[in-house]
Amino acid sequence: MREDVLIVDGVTVRLGGREVLHDVRFAIRPGEFVGLIGSNGAGKTTLMRVILGLLPPSAGQVRLGRAGIGYVPQKIQLDPDMPLRARDLVGLGLDGNRLGIPLPSRSRRKLVDEMLRAVDAEHIGNARVGNLSGGEQQRVLIAHALISRPALLLLDEPLANLDIASEQEVVELLARIAREQRVAVLLSAHEMNPLLPVMNRIVYLAAGRAASGPTDEVVRSEVLSKLYGHHVDVIHVHDRVLVVAGRGDGLDIPLEPATPAAS
Amino acid sequence: MFSGFMVNTWAVASIVAVVAGVVGFFVVLRGSAFAADALPTGAFAGAAGASLIGVNTLVGLTVFSLLGALGIGWLGRRARHDVAVALALVAMLGLGALFLSFTTEYEPEISSLLFGEVLGISVNEIAPVAALGAVCIAAIMVLYRPLLLSSVMPELGEARGVRAQRIEMCFLVVLALATSMALPVVGALLIFSLMIGPPAAARSVTDRPWPAMGLSVVLALVTVWTAIAASYQTNWPVGFFVGAIGAVCYAAGRGWTALRRTRLTRSAGSAVAAGPDGSAGARARGVLA
Amino acid sequence: MNHVLTAIVEPGFFASAPVHVALLIGGVVAVVSGIIGTFTVMRGQSYAGHALADISVTGGSGSFLIGISPLWGFAGTSVAAAGIMDLIGVQRPRGRDLATGIVRGAGLGLGALFLYWDTTHTTTTGATITILFGSMFTINTSVIPVVAAFGLAAVGIVAALYRPLLLSSASSDLAAVRGVRVRATGALCLAAIALAVSLSALTIGAILSTALLVGPAATALRLTARPGLVMIWSAAIGLAATWLGILLAFDSYYWPPARQGWPVSFFVVALVLLFYLLTLMRPAARGVKPGRG
Numbered sequence: 001m002r003e004d005v006l007i008v009d010g011v012t013v014r015l016g017g018r019e020v021l022h023d024v025r026f027a028i029r030p031g032e033f034v035g036l037i038g039s040n041g042a043g044k045t046t047l048m049r050v051i052l053g054l055l056p057p058s059a060g061q062v063r064l065g066r067a068g069i070g071y072v073p074q075k076i077q078l079d080p081d082m083p084l085r086a087r088d089l090v091g092l093g094l095d096g097n098r099l100g101i102p103l104p105s106r107s108r109r110k111l112v113d114e115m116l117r118a119v120d121a122e123h124i125g126n127a128r129v130g131n132l133s134g135g136e137q138q139r140v141l142i143a144h145a146l147i148s149r150p151a152l153l154l155l156d157e158p159l160a161n162l163d164i165a166s167e168q169e170v171v172e173l174l175a176r177i178a179r180e181q182r183v184a185v186l187l188s189a190h191e192m193n194p195l196l197p198v199m200n201r202i203v204y205l206a207a208g209r210a211a212s213g214p215t216d217e218v219v220r221s222e223v224l225s226k227l228y229g230h231h232v233d234v235i236h237v238h239d240r241v242l243v244v245a246g247r248g249d250g251l252d253i254p255l256e257p258a259t260p261a262a263s
Numbered sequence: 264m265f266s267g268f269m270v271n272t273w274a275v276a277s278i279v280a281v282v283a284g285v286v287g288f289f290v291v292l293r294g295s296a297f298a299a300d301a302l303p304t305g306a307f308a309g310a311a312g313a314s315l316i317g318v319n320t321l322v323g324l325t326v327f328s329l330l331g332a333l334g335i336g337w338l339g340r341r342a343r344h345d346v347a348v349a350l351a352l353v354a355m356l357g358l359g360a361l362f363l364s365f366t367t368e369y370e371p372e373i374s375s376l377l378f379g380e381v382l383g384i385s386v387n388e389i390a391p392v393a394a395l396g397a398v399c400i401a402a403i404m405v406l407y408r409p410l411l412l413s414s415v416m417p418e419l420g421e422a423r424g425v426r427a428q429r430i431e432m433c434f435l436v437v438l439a440l441a442t443s444m445a446l447p448v449v450g451a452l453l454i455f456s457l458m459i460g461p462p463a464a465a466r467s468v469t470d471r472p473w474p475a476m477g478l479s480v481v482l483a484l485v486t487v488w489t490a491i492a493a494s495y496q497t498n499w500p501v502g503f504f505v506g507a508i509g510a511v512c513y514a515a516g517r518g519w520t521a522l523r524r525t526r527l528t529r530s531a532g533s534a535v536a537a538g539p540d541g542s543a544g545a546r547a548r549g550v551l552a
Numbered sequence: 553m554n555h556v557l558t559a560i561v562e563p564g565f566f567a568s569a570p571v572h573v574a575l576l577i578g579g580v581v582a583v584v585s586g587i588i589g590t591f592t593v594m595r596g597q598s599y600a601g602h603a604l605a606d607i608s609v610t611g612g613s614g615s616f617l618i619g620i621s622p623l624w625g626f627a628g629t630s631v632a633a634a635g636i637m638d639l640i641g642v643q644r645p646r647g648r649d650l651a652t653g654i655v656r657g658a659g660l661g662l663g664a665l666f667l668y669w670d671t672t673h674t675t676t677t678g679a680t681i682t683i684l685f686g687s688m689f690t691i692n693t694s695v696i697p698v699v700a701a702f703g704l705a706a707v708g709i710v711a712a713l714y715r716p717l718l719l720s721s722a723s724s725d726l727a728a729v730r731g732v733r734v735r736a737t738g739a740l741c742l743a744a745i746a747l748a749v750s751l752s753a754l755t756i757g758a759i760l761s762t763a764l765l766v767g768p769a770a771t772a773l774r775l776t777a778r779p780g781l782v783m784i785w786s787a788a789i790g791l792a793a794t795w796l797g798i799l800l801a802f803d804s805y806y807w808p809p810a811r812q813g814w815p816v817s818f819f820v821v822a823l824v825l826l827f828y829l830l831t832l833m834r835p836a837a838r839g840v841k842p843g844r845g
Binding site: 291294295296301342343345348349350353354356357358361363364377379450455456459460499502503504506507509513517 | 593596597598601602640647649653654655659660661662664665684757763766767813814815817821822825828832
Binding site: 052053069071073076078081082084085089092093095096098100101102126128129144 | 590594596711712713714715716718719721722723725726727728729730731732773774776777778779781782
């Protein structure tokens with residue numbers, strides 16, 4: 001049995017006197033494409049930061065496979081005059097923590113070019129990262145994360161604020177990269193529908209509690225109702241999924257697509 | 264220390280403290296510590312130049328700090344903000360160095376311009392200082408709402424038609440005027456301690472703008488009065504006391520905030536509530552976080 | 553040809569011993585400031601650099617009190633202040649600036665006190681001028697090895713931390729995930745900035761050392777997008793401004809109105825600003841124009 005790429009074992013996080021995550025458990029196997037789904041405030045970002053080692057859990061632990069994680073944040077704020085070209089940022093994904101002055105190396109340059117090609121960003125290799133559009137920056141960040149050949153790629157809300165066409169483009173790009181580079185993918189999103197075609201498994205987060213497994217096993221009325229702590233309906237319309245919470249007074253509030261969380 | 268010419272000092276210093284408390288509230292809100300710091304330092308060059316050509320020091324100060332404000336505004340559009348302030352600052356200081364070199368006996372005067380002088384205030388200065396102070400406060404009152412909005416939520420401000428750059432420029436001008444009037448008493452290098460310490464402390468006590476501004480004025484008055492009294496007694500520079508007391512105010516403010524946060528965490532207890540992320544502390548800190 | 557040369561370079565320039573010292577030390581300081589300045593501007597720490605420079609006034613005036621060379625005073629206090637600033641540093645940039653300002657205020661207040669004691673308790677005159685505006689032409693040759701040591705230390709720090717600094721300036725999260733000790737890296741960088749400003753405090757004065765720290769770097773950033781080139785350009789521009797400044801100051805010895813020379817610090821600052829303003833006339837270097845994403 002190949003070893004797991006990531007094991008989240010009973011992670012609980014308390015912040016400011018409030019329990020943000022409670023006993024979250026799941027594992028990711030090599031090559032899997034996993035969606036971390038939850039509305040805003042469910043704890044997705046907190047969980048990601050724990051996995052990345054940026055936030056210590058109050059209980060439980062995170063175990064990583066040998067090859068490590070590549071992290072793709074939603075965006076990074078850079079001044080346009082920051083002297084960092086796309087290829088510089090990607091190269092730093094390889095050796096950003098090493099001391100000393102880097103000597104120009106042909107093999108390093110080749111690797112950087114290869115990564116830029118893998119994300120369709122060759123033509124912007126020499127542009128300043130601060131001048132790139134959102135989509136271009138995202139691809140450069142993916143290359144930065146991939147270049148160290150991690151076993152798992154972690155993406156923080158890569159689909160946020162995108163229109164439907166762009167969403168689809170990004171999902172296809174990610175699926176293709178996952179296949180070609182042979183990395184597992186864990187990405188967070190507040191809407192699962194764009195990911196249904198490519199997702200192997202889902203980790204559904206609600207009110208700090210998680211349910212994980214194959215999508216059609218997890219996204220069911222019984223499972224989600226238990227998670228939310230009140231009755232929830234799962235409705236299939238064509239090949240889209242709607243999760244709706246009832247308030248009992250005749251007002252049905254859809255929990256997905258993302259709308260203000262039910263109170 | 265309350266006799267004769269010292270009365271002038273108390274009067275001017277009190278006006279300065281009131282203005283510093285009000286303007287400083289926005290300095291802290293906007294985080295424009297560097298600008299508040301740079302303008303007076305540059306204004307000092309104006310004072311040097313003014314005395315060189317025999318013009319009233321206050322006029323030279325004001326002109327230079329206004330030029331500095333314009334410089335920061337102009338450069339700020341072309342470069343990142345902190346670089347713009349740094350360059351405008353050294354431009355003015357370089358000129359100051361030049362002007363100073365043209366005079367001969369200048370050391371005590373430099374000291375008093377930079378670090379403050381308790382004894383040097385004449386009765387003629389009260390009126391112009393009061394006038395400048397009134398202008399500053401009036402400007403803040405007029406600009407109050409757009410200034411508050413663009414400081415706290417710039418995007419919302421833009422949506423409501425509040426042009427961030429225009430407000431920034433106006434604020435810089437008010438800042439320039441405020442520093443010009445404060446410079447003779449407190450000295451160029453320490454005006455901003457007065458504009459940061461008391462307001463920062465006030466803000467950690469309360470989030471609501473009017474009480475915070477009021478408290479900030481009170482703390483600024485206390486700071487200035489203590490500094491003048493201490494300076495008069497020991498002969499040490501006023502600026503030293505302002506810097507020290509400003510730091511104490513700031514530290515007290517930070518300490519109070521930290522204390523409040525631990526108390527809040529303990530009282531929030533083990534509530535496992537679903538809902539929007541962010542602790543109760545975020546709400547208590549209000550929109551001015 | 554000879555006439556042109558004497559018009560630009562007053563006779564005696566190349567023979568003068570203080571000029572040699574000035575060119576050497578001024579040159580080293582300019583190069584160090586240019587290199588460190590690149591990281592300062594990149595990390596948005598121009599204010600911290602300015603604050604550290606002002607705080608070194610305290611060290612300078614303190615050094616007059618106890619009779620040691622000002623350079624030790626500058627360096628000691630600015631490195632200590634860097635440590636304090638790092639300790640009380642707040643995460644959000646706004647909070648960081650306020651903390652910086654307060655530390656600067658407290659430090660300067662202390663400096664005011666020391667300067668006052670300098671004038672009342674010691675017989676040294678012109679302490680204020682020396683500390684605030686530098687002593688380019690009156691530097692004691694005994695400090696040359698110290699200057700070299702501090703310069704090497706500062707440049708050594710940023711050379712060793714080159715990649716972690718670059719990455720953490722872009723994103724501290726990305727750096728942390730890569731294994732960079734972000735906090736320690738930042739503290740060391742601040743210490744390097746402290747050393748750099750204390751060196752330039754010696755030549756052009758504490759108050760103006762910000763010019764050599766920020767100006768050439770800001771100019772270089774507009775010229776090229778490649779990180780290595782930025783540092784080289786920054787050092788070169790600082791060097792040019794300093795050497796030309798020394799030359800002009802020497803030439804100005806008989807200029808009105810005081811006929812004792814215009815201050816070298818003024819010329820250096822003016823040239824630094826001139827170079828920057830020249831680059832404002834052309835749009836910043838953007839690298840290859842990005843295609844449609």
